[in-house]
Amino acid sequence: MPGNQTKVDNSLSPHGGVLVERVAPLTGGPQDPTLRLPEIAVRDQLARECVNIAYGFFSPLEGFMGSADLDSVARAMTLASGYVWSIPILFDIDAKELDNLGVAAGDAVLLTHQGLPLATLEIQEIYDYDREFLSQQVYGTTDSAHPGVQRTNGYGDRFIAGPVTLVNPPSINPPFDRFWQTPRQIRETLSNLGWSRVVAHQSRNVPHSGHEWLMKGAYLAAEADGILVSAVIGEKKPGDYIDEAIVLTHQRLRDTGFFKEDVHHTSALLWDMRYAGPREAVFHALVRKNLGCTHHMFGRDHAGVGSYYDTYAAHQIFDGLPDLGIKSVLTLEWWYCPTCAGVAYEGLCGHPEQKQELSGTFIRSIIQGGVEPAPLTLRPEVLEVVRSCADQYGFGSPFVGDDYLENRTPVMTMHDIQCDRCTCTCTREKA
Amino acid sequence: MPGNQTKVDNSLSPHGGVLVERVAPLTGGPQDPTLRLPEIAVRDQLARECVNIAYGFFSPLEGFMGSADLDSVARAMTLASGYVWSIPILFDIDAKELDNLGVAAGDAVLLTHQGLPLATLEIQEIYDYDREFLSQQVYGTTDSAHPGVQRTNGYGDRFIAGPVTLVNPPSINPPFDRFWQTPRQIRETLSNLGWSRVVAHQSRNVPHSGHEWLMKGAYLAAEADGILVSAVIGEKKPGDYIDEAIVLTHQRLRDTGFFKEDVHHTSALLWDMRYAGPREAVFHALVRKNLGCTHHMFGRDHAGVGSYYDTYAAHQIFDGLPDLGIKSVLTLEWWYCPTCAGVAYEGLCGHPEQKQELSGTFIRSIIQGGVEPAPLTLRPEVLEVVRSCADQYGFGSPFVGDDYLENRTPVMTMHDIQCDRCTCTCTREKA
Numbered sequence: 001m002p003g004n005q006t007k008v009d010n011s012l013s014p015h016g017g018v019l020v021e022r023v024a025p026l027t028g029g030p031q032d033p034t035l036r037l038p039e040i041a042v043r044d045q046l047a048r049e050c051v052n053i054a055y056g057f058f059s060p061l062e063g064f065m066g067s068a069d070l071d072s073v074a075r076a077m078t079l080a081s082g083y084v085w086s087i088p089i090l091f092d093i094d095a096k097e098l099d100n101l102g103v104a105a106g107d108a109v110l111l112t113h114q115g116l117p118l119a120t121l122e123i124q125e126i127y128d129y130d131r132e133f134l135s136q137q138v139y140g141t142t143d144s145a146h147p148g149v150q151r152t153n154g155y156g157d158r159f160i161a162g163p164v165t166l167v168n169p170p171s172i173n174p175p176f177d178r179f180w181q182t183p184r185q186i187r188e189t190l191s192n193l194g195w196s197r198v199v200a201h202q203s204r205n206v207p208h209s210g211h212e213w214l215m216k217g218a219y220l221a222a223e224a225d226g227i228l229v230s231a232v233i234g235e236k237k238p239g240d241y242i243d244e245a246i247v248l249t250h251q252r253l254r255d256t257g258f259f260k261e262d263v264h265h266t267s268a269l270l271w272d273m274r275y276a277g278p279r280e281a282v283f284h285a286l287v288r289k290n291l292g293c294t295h296h297m298f299g300r301d302h303a304g305v306g307s308y309y310d311t312y313a314a315h316q317i318f319d320g321l322p323d324l325g326i327k328s329v330l331t332l333e334w335w336y337c338p339t340c341a342g343v344a345y346e347g348l349c350g351h352p353e354q355k356q357e358l359s360g361t362f363i364r365s366i367i368q369g370g371v372e373p374a375p376l377t378l379r380p381e382v383l384e385v386v387r388s389c390a391d392q393y394g395f396g397s398p399f400v401g402d403d404y405l406e407n408r409t410p411v412m413t414m415h416d417i418q419c420d421r422c423t424c425t426c427t428r429e430k431a
Numbered sequence: 432m433p434g435n436q437t438k439v440d441n442s443l444s445p446h447g448g449v450l451v452e453r454v455a456p457l458t459g460g461p462q463d464p465t466l467r468l469p470e471i472a473v474r475d476q477l478a479r480e481c482v483n484i485a486y487g488f489f490s491p492l493e494g495f496m497g498s499a500d501l502d503s504v505a506r507a508m509t510l511a512s513g514y515v516w517s518i519p520i521l522f523d524i525d526a527k528e529l530d531n532l533g534v535a536a537g538d539a540v541l542l543t544h545q546g547l548p549l550a551t552l553e554i555q556e557i558y559d560y561d562r563e564f565l566s567q568q569v570y571g572t573t574d575s576a577h578p579g580v581q582r583t584n585g586y587g588d589r590f591i592a593g594p595v596t597l598v599n600p601p602s603i604n605p606p607f608d609r610f611w612q613t614p615r616q617i618r619e620t621l622s623n624l625g626w627s628r629v630v631a632h633q634s635r636n637v638p639h640s641g642h643e644w645l646m647k648g649a650y651l652a653a654e655a656d657g658i659l660v661s662a663v664i665g666e667k668k669p670g671d672y673i674d675e676a677i678v679l680t681h682q683r684l685r686d687t688g689f690f691k692e693d694v695h696h697t698s699a700l701l702w703d704m705r706y707a708g709p710r711e712a713v714f715h716a717l718v719r720k721n722l723g724c725t726h727h728m729f730g731r732d733h734a735g736v737g738s739y740y741d742t743y744a745a746h747q748i749f750d751g752l753p754d755l756g757i758k759s760v761l762t763l764e765w766w767y768c769p770t771c772a773g774v775a776y777e778g779l780c781g782h783p784e785q786k787q788e789l790s791g792t793f794i795r796s797i798i799q800g801g802v803e804p805a806p807l808t809l810r811p812e813v814l815e816v817v818r819s820c821a822d823q824y825g826f827g828s829p830f831v832g833d834d835y836l837e838n839r840t841p842v843m844t845m846h847d848i849q850c851d852r853c854t855c856t857c858t859r860e861k862a
Contacts, residue, residue: 221654223652259781
């Protein structure tokens with residue numbers, strides 16, 4: 001498959017061997033020449049990706065991809081350098097906006113967000129690429145009902161490639177501030193915990209007992225020192241769990257002893273799901289390797305949507321790849337079995353005809369029905385947090401609705417470069 | 432530590448690379464010259480060990496150990512060849528009996544059991560060895576209260592070394608006949624099951640839910656295809672579970688679906704426990720490697736007795752050894768946790784103050800009290816088998832008592848060489 005893989009060592013951690021860090025807060029105040037660069041205002045997705053690039057979540061990427069990298073990712077699932085990479089990281093822009101800016105390769109631009117400076121982008125290339133081919137390669141489909149294809153089709157008609165430098169780090173708002181850390185900080189946390197074998201659990205859910213055992217089983221399978229919950233915080237669809245409930249319920253499992261304090265840590269990853277199934281599983285593995293994880297668990301339908309991917313496609317894709325320096329821990333289902341009188345593993349339980357699926361749908365009915373769940377479905381301690389999150393953050397519901405989409409407190413807040421002029425309500429230390 | 436280890440590959444499976452098989456049933460009928468060799472009648476322990484040697488359970492051993500092997504095992508935990516070996520396998524005899532026989536190195540003897548021929552032993556060496564030193568090295572103590580030391584002290588005053596050939600294979604009586612297989616047969620069974628990663632579970636117990644989860648956790652930790660229960664059937668002490676209950680209750684867990692049919696197999700190993708703690712753990716690992724296992728689970732106090740060994744001594748000993756070709760899966764305790772509402776793992780459960788130990792003592796009180804156990808202590812399906820075994824095999828008790836010691840049906844039955852004259856009640860095909 002990928003042609004250049006043999007030339008590089010994909011097992012290095014962080015990916016590529018060096019943790020990318022491209023953060024250079026402006027020091028010149030309002031007179032800093034950077035503030036006089038042509039400006040491009042970026043939407044939430046691109047702002048999150050600038051932050052991720054700058055802190056090395058996407059190491060070895062130093063910026064948005066050029067055509068050589070993109071073509072190699074699309075065709076061979078590697079960067080042009082040979083390192084495995086599965087998901088395009090692209091800066092798209094409308095041709096008209098680009099014309100108005102009058103910039104070209106060799107120029108630098110200032111990316112702004114929430115009306116304030118965020119990062120610089122040194123333009124190395126401006127190009128276009130066949131989106132239909134790209135969707136087919138990345139998502140295995142060109143069906144516009146697929147949310148990843150939809151996103152691709154919605155991109156502006158040009159891509160700008162080049163390195164990104166964060167010039168004005170945003171602050172992360174409560175309750176996410178205690179969960180979000182840079183890869184360097186997460187690595188320090190894991191090191192302070194004394195964890196050398198760390199298994200990542202990707203989550204966009206309030207954890208039910210099936211998720212709890214998925215984590216417990218993967219902890220055992222990885223012979224791990226600890227579990228890093230990596231909650232994906234990003235673009236929401238109506239009906240999703242609200243972001244606040246996801247991180248706070250995972251934390252609650254630890255706070256109430258369903259995990260020992262020294263084996264469980266919850267973190268937040270700012271990422272807009274692509275629903276690319278197996279390709280996204282590879283991406284998740286690489287990002288969590290950058291966080292310092294040695295193992296990543298993958299269950300059924302990982303990062304999938306609809307019926308585009310086989311149930312265990314994410315299990316199979318790793319077979320064809322070189323050693324990624326993070327081992328995939330492949331798990332089947334955990335269900336409730338009345339005969340076993342507990343949560344049972346599909347690979348071991350001999351009573352499949354009695355299984356009671358701990359599905360998201362079932363758990364939603366518990367939450368919506370206001371019924372106290374049995375202890376081995378959703379922990380009452382978790383339900384309590386779901387309910388308080390609904391009140392505090394969800395406009396009455398733990399599920400995303402119009403109010404939440406329009407009026408939630410943003411996860412990230414930008415600050416004025418000269419912070420003593422900043423009118424935000426942040427508690428950031430004034431310069 | 433051991434000097435010759437670097438010269439040999441301890442990772443080969445079977446141990447030493449070749450499955451020893453030394454079985455040559457006599458074909459000459461009552462006139463076979465072997466039957467005219469000097470005879471030594473052997474006790475149960477030695478008869479079991481002859482069978483084990485002959486079928487390769489103890490590969491690479493081809494017979495009882497000579498002084499060079501014994502000294503190397505005692506001092507360096509290897510055979511003289513350099514292969515790791517931890518437990519002496521000795522043929523002891525009283526000097527007086529030896530004198531009466533009038534045999535010397537170079538002679539062969541016929542070993543008999545139950546008054547019938549069993550095996551030949553080609554004498555290579557007759558020697559003595561310092562038992563106090565031996566006990567100190569193998570058991571870490573010379574305390575005669577230690578059952579292994581006691582056994583060593585009780586040995587006859589000479590050791591005979593040399594290769595053993597089974598000339599009259601015994602039959603294994605019900606209910607053990609469906610569980611006992613030779614290493615070659617077990618390997619075939621595992622192969623037919625499609626298992627390439629097999630984790631061994633050593634047992635001398637009726638399995639409670641803690642044992643059940645020990646197996647389930649080790650299955651996950653080993654990313655195994657299946658679990659081989661290897662029940663140790665041998666010399667019994669009063670109060671032990673009767674052998675029949677051990678194998679039949681393990682089998683019951685599978686028959687009632689607490690394990691899927693294709694992940695669990697119960698087998699019997701004829702072995703008299705030495706209670707040598709960590710040294711016995713190494714021995715267990717090597718024997719199970721000979722059966723085709725790739726992993727061996729070790730919990731607390733493995734093969735220990737009293738307080739001679741650290742709780743997790745069996746976990747530590749493997750660190751100092753070369754790759755044995757069988758990986759140890761080290762597990763902490765599983766207990767019942769009322770808050771978790773299930774069997775919980777010591778390494779994960781944050782409610783240790785609430786733990787309800789699933790100890791053997793507690794389970795005995797359930798069995799003896801005639802009280803129906805809660806589902807997550809001893810499975811009712813298992814208790815049912817315990818009770819039927821008490822009636823059918825245990826003279827009214829599932830625990831070994833005097834009646835059982837004196838009147839139980841032996842596990843092995845010898846047959847007359849000329850089987851058409853055999854007066855036993857076996858169903859063996861007549862010659």
